[in-house]
Amino acid sequence: MKILHTADIHLGAKNSRIPIDKQSIIKSENLMMIQNLFDMAYKDDYDVVLICGDLFHTKNVTQKVKNNFFDNVKNFSRPVIYIKGNHDENFEFENIPNNFIVLNEMKPYIEINGVIFWTILQKEILFRDFDKSKKNILLLHGDIENSTDNDFVNIKDINQIPFDYVAMGHIHQFKQYNFNNVPYVYSGSLFSNGFDECGEKGFVEINIDEKKTNYKFIPFSKRCYRICESDITNINSQKGIIDKIKNDLENQGCKSCDLIKLILTGYFEENTDKNINLILDSFQSKYFYIEIEDKSKLKINLEDYKNEKLSFKAEFINLVENKSELDEKQKSKICQIGIEALKGEDLSI
Ligand SMILES: [Mn+2]
Incomplete structure (x- = not known):
């Protein structure tokens, strides 16, 4: 069986930080990407699609977004199995296609061609009915590592169960763990919505048969959010700075379709x-899209200020340099910040 594992699609989310015309491009583009995903899944013979929570950003997404999504599910015609996340837990599923299967407290698992897809919503049933002779995949939404997360899921009582694969959602980055030889895998989000979700996004392809279970991350998102740095020390012209940035962006893998914070x-x-x-x-x-955060600082040549006559800056530098309890590194840091303050510059603290 070939399975597509995705999560955290957050349909209806927007990044209000970028200009409205670009927001609208991304919004339409994301709907188109969903169509691409299901078309590809159909053509490449995926048998089942798993959506591990946060499919919708809120329960109040527009009818257009809902219709668009469920039309694609319907056309796919094979099972699409969904569990709720913290963003869409109150979403009301009405008039949904027959092949869209919501696992919940009422329906905690489903078997498809010898593979059982589980949730942990009815643990007694899970412990009672678990059948090692079959293939078993668990769907989970939440943070399994950080117990201070509101959506922390404690897996202590289930990580002894020999699942073949645990498909997880909530963390927006592809991430894999292994507990007792069971892979616990976050697919990451399908596309990202901000600079807190940088890098490549995609889904996980799982291949499961009698003998083994394999899985791999497949990049899918067209655009990436990237945070890049450019050090302009020793460059003393506008053109020089622009050339340096150009090189740095290219070397850090930025593509023209990306959203960049420089x-x-x-x-x-x-x-x-x-x-x-x-x-x-x-x-x-x-x-x-590109935005710039300027953290570069004015270079202060202490020698120049030291020789100024009747100068407060010169007095300050001499005062610091005579402090025997400070080492050279501390002295130069204090002088840099002090002169910046006296010149009305931003402080390099
Ligand atoms: Mn979540």
Whole structure:
């Protein structure tokens, strides 16, 4: 049996940080991606699709989004098995296609062609009816590692059960664990919705037969959110800075369809002309979305200030340098921050 494991699709979610025209492109694009996913799953002979929670971002998604999704499920015509997540636990499933199977307290498991798909919603039934002679897959939504997460799921009492695979949702990054030789796998989200979910997104393909269970992550999302750094130390012209950023973005794997947060770091000279809006402008046509966070600092040459006459800055530097209880590193840090403060710059703390 060939199974597609996905989770955390969050249909109806938006990233209000990006301009509204780009938000609307992504919204429509995500609906199209769902169609691509089911078309591909049909063509590539997946027998079952698993959706491990947070399919919808809230219970109040538009009718268009719902209809769009369920039309694709209907066309797929093979079983699509779903469990609720923390975002869509109150979602009302009405008029859904017959092949969309919601596992819940009333229906805690289902068997399809010798493979049993379980939830932990009725543990007594799970412990009572578990049949080692069959193939068993558990669907789970929640955080199994961090007990301070509101959606923590304690697996202590179930990790002795010899499932063939545990399909999980909630963590938006592909992640795999192994407990007692059972793979516990987060597929990650299908596409991401912000800079807190950087990197490649996709789904997991599971192949399960009599002898073995294999699985692998398959990248699927068209766009990636990426956070990139560019150190502009020793570059003293606007053009030089732009060229450096261009190289850094390319070297860090950024593609034109990506959403990029660029962080400028390092120290620039007093006479360097650094205009963030001009820099931004020269990259906006190259990438789908780019924003810049400028953490670069003015380079302060202490020797220059030290020799100034009747200068508060010179007095300050001399005062710090005469402090025998400070080591050289501490002195230079204090001088840098002090002069920044006196010049009205942002402090490099
Ligand atoms: Mn969740």
